[in-house]
Amino acid sequence: MSAPAFFAEAEGFRLSGTWTLAALTAGKPRAFARLRKTLREAGQRRAGWHLAGVEKLDSAAALLLWQSWGRRWPEELEATPAQREALQRAAALAEEMSAPSPVTQADATAGEDSLLKQIVLAPVLHLGRPTLILLHNLRGVVELFGRLVLDSFFLFRHPQYLPLKEFSANLCKVGAQALPVLALMGFLIGVTISYLSALQLKLYGADLFIVNILGLSIIRELGPVLAAVLVAGRSGSAMTAQIGVMRVTEEIDALATFGVSRTIRVVLPKVAALTLATPLLVLWVSAAAIVGGALAARLQLDISFLYFFSMLPRSVPIANLWIALAKGMVFGFLIALLACQLGLHVRPNTESLSRRTTASVVTAITLVILADALFAILTRDIGISG
Amino acid sequence: MENVIEMRGIWSQYQDVVIHRDLAFQVAAGEVVALVGGSGSGKTTLLREILGLLKPVRGMVKLFGVDLSDPDPMRQRNIRQRLGMLFQQGALFSALSVFDNIAFPLRELKRLDEDWVRDLVHMKLQMVELEPHHAQLMPAELSGGMIKRVALARALAAEPELLLLDEPTAGLDPVRSRNFVRLIKDLQKSIGFTVVLVTHDLETIEGLGSDVAVLAEQRILVKGSLEAVAHFDHPFTRQFFGAPSV
Structure with missing residues (x-):
């Protein structure tokens, strides 16, 4: 050559x-x-x-x-x-x-128009578009929820279609397999909070209040939120990605051709499994955090395990545990519903898939924190001894 | 003639299953070779080894006289830019439009300005008989036949000297499949690249007027003109080409 x-x-x-x-x-x-x-x-x-x-x-x-x-x-x-x-x-x-095609000419005039639009309407557009997208997604979530309610009625009448296998598989994946990482994270956070609080409490000689502080903050607030954040990152993103890929490869459509409802077979087991698993994970992560906290208190403040665990039920009323469980259920439900909704609306390309998966995690965590604030307002008179 | 592909002493295996045993395969410049063989005979594996996507356990693969195990990344890049691959499912980048898909290998050359790229992309679209307005479509909006043509346009974009086709006519209806074969044949005649294709379709082989290489018993059993191979006496060739009509 x-x-x-x-x-x-x-x-x-x-x-x-x-x-x-x-x-x-x-x-x-x-x-x-x-x-x-x-x-x-x-x-x-x-x-x-x-x-x-x-x-x-x-x-x-x-x-x-x-x-x-x-x-x-x-x-x-x-x-x-x-x-x-x-x-x-x-x-x-x-x-x-x-030969100038009509399309390009139209584009050119549109370009001049949009310049004016950009200056005048830019703030409106920047605020309006995300709002509309948000409302659209919210509508989708409500629709999906309605669909699930209707599906439950259907399953009530035809229990042979209950997706039990899928439910238990999902329960294992989002629940059992998440236990080690949740325990590790809970334990470490318990140690950290206990250690930092102990330093402050020592200054005032209020060592014994470590039980109240740890018990209330972990059981009522930190446990549910920590579990929800980890579940959103771990299981919510996986759900969006899985359903999204099923859409890209048309597996979702293949299900429909066999007369199988995608909401019953794909969405419902995921939502049910996460709604059931998250409160249990909340208990688990709270327990790990309390154990970590008790260990740090023992090392830092010389508070014995016996004292710690006998004081715990007295300083933290049982109502807090019920609130935590309720939070766990709501958080799990919201995360799964949002993840499935976003997954079902992935467009068949890789870019859309990655965007939706990111949105699934970010929106779910935001939603969890908003729901947590709502819980705080609604339950402000319950479970806190004055 | 210089050999475009030269494979010698190729052994490949998946776990315990030996797929190729001391296989040798040569393709000279300008040749059109169809690779046939029963399913599981390792056609796709061979194709992937030619592409360098898969490394044989033992043996040597040379493309354009350069060993594929050459460690120099620039030399590796240069070899890849001289070959075009048409994947069975198209493998178009789903996040890019048809235009950007075809422009991708051209932009990778890093030398061409956008004007030239635009003209070249439109020329390739014309070659595969697509309209200019198809350029703005996304891969998800294309029909099966159009995906194949866009994928062919992308494979041809950087003017490859070697074109590899994996089942080029699978999934196309007979008319479209004939048109597609004629398209490849015309392009091959006018541009003169080397073609290696994997196919099950006798009509495609006849249409392209290509040589045939039969992959069986873990090696290239026989390679030659369609006529010669059809008369070769072996259970696979008897079954594939039917009883020889002597």
């Missing part, structure tokens, strides 16, 4: 060598730029072109020549029939392209 070469001679321009995209781009970038410049300058002069010495001319090179000639045929051209054909193809294309 010889490099493409260009010679200016008395009787015109002579080309030789291999004129292919690979050969043209094989050399240094600067050499290529120089060749293009020479060609363009030569194309403006009236002279003959001799391509007989060219071994190979591919369509990219033909296009390059055609562009250098200013998109018209040169005065005199010496070329083989095959080369002429390649050049003709480039020429035919150029004619088609140079």
Whole structure:
């Protein structure tokens, strides 16, 4: 393969060598730029072109020549029939392209319009679009919830369609398999909070209140929120991704062709499993955090395990545990419903899949914190001894 | 003629199953070779080994005279830019439009300005008989036949010297499949690239007028013109080509 070469001679321009995209781009970038410049300058002069010495001319090179000639045929051209054909193809294309299509004209006028719009309407658009998207998603969630309620009525009448296997598989995946990581995280956070509180309590000689502080904060607030955040990150994203890929590969549609409802077989088991598993995970993470806290209190403040665990029921009324369980159920339900809704509306491309999975986690955590605030207001008179 | 593909002493296996045993395979420049064989005979594995997606357990693969195990990343890149691959399902980038899909290998060359890329993309679209307005569609909006054509346009975008086709006509109706074969044949004639294809379809092989290489008994059993291979006496060829009509 010889490099493409260009010679200016008395009787015109002579080309030789291999004129292919690979050969043209094989050399240094600067050499290529120089060749293009020479060609363009030569194309403006009236002279003959001799391509007989060219071994190979591919369509990219033909296009390059055609562009250098200013998109018209040169005065005199010496070329083989095959080369002429390649050049003709480039020429035919150029004619088609140079006719301004109606689409591009419309685009141009739209461009001027949108400039004005951008300045005046930008704030409105920036606020309005996300709001509309949010409302749209909210509507989708409500619709999905309604669908699930209707499905429950159907299953009540036809219990043979209950997706029990899927339910137990999901329960294992989102519940049992999450136990180790949740225990580790709960334990470490318990140790940290206990250690930091102990330093402060020591200053005031209020060492014994460590039980109240740890018990109330962990059982009532931290346990449910920590569990929900981890569940959203771990199981919510997995649900969105799984349903999303099922949509991309049309597996969801395949289910429908067998007369299987996607909400009953895919969504319902996930929502039910997470609604049941999250309160249990809340208990688990709270227990791990309390154990961690008790250990730190023992090391830092010399509070015995016996004292800690006998004081715990007295300083934290049992109502707090019920509140925590209720929170867990609501959080799990919200996370699963949102994850499934976002998964079902993935568009069949990878970009949409990644965006929806991110949205699933971010929106779920935001929603959990909002719901937690609502819980705090509604239960402000319950379970806190004055 | 220089050999575009040269494979020697290839052994491949998945766990305990040996797929290729001391296989040798050569393709000269400008040849059109159809790779046939029963399912599970390792056609796709061979194709993936030519592409360098899979490394054989033992043996040497050379493309354009360069060993695929060459450690130089630039040399590896240059080899890849000289070949085009048409995947069975198209494997278009789902997040990119048709235009951006075809422009992708051109932009990867890092030398071409956007004007040239635009013209080249439209030229390739024209080659595979698609309209300019199809360029703005997303892969999810295309029909099966259009996906194949866009994938072919993408495979041809950077003017490859070697084109690899995995089941190019699978999933197309007979008319479309004939048109697609004619398209590839015309392009091959006018541009003169080397083609290696994997297929089950006798009509595709006849339409392309290609040589045939039979993959059986863990090696290339026989390679030659369709006529010669059809008369080769082996259970697979008898079954595949029917009883030889002598």
